[in-house]
Amino acid sequence: MYELSLKMHALGLGKMEWNESEITVTQEDLDCDWLGIFKENIPKIRNQYAHGSGELSHTVLHSFELVSEIINQLYPKAE
Numbered sequence: 001m002y003e004l005s006l007k008m009h010a011l012g013l014g015k016m017e018w019n020e021s022e023i024t025v026t027q028e029d030l031d032c033d034w035l036g037i038f039k040e041n042i043p044k045i046r047n048q049y050a051h052g053s054g055e056l057s058h059t060v061l062h063s064f065e066l067v068s069e070i071i072n073q074l075y076p077k078a079e
Contacts, residue, residue, distance in 0.1 A: 005059045038070060 008016040 002059075002062075005062060 004018050
């Protein structure tokens with residue numbers, strides 16, 4: 001998905017559709033320390049936005065989806 005967002009940006013497209021069944025998870029994806037990366041970068045990202053930023057991201061929707069997924073996994077709904 002990230003690679004597709006880079007392609008979309010490189011082509012100057014405002015939107016792009018993809019078929020999720022065509023996306024293959026690699027061993028590199030599985031071996032990545034995603035939690036460590038989040039743990040290291042979340043405070044920096046929080047500070048950037050809390051103290052103001054002129055940066056606009058073309059992947060903001062994806063960022064919201066990731067944050068939502070992280071929060072939902074850290075704090076699952078009580079049954």
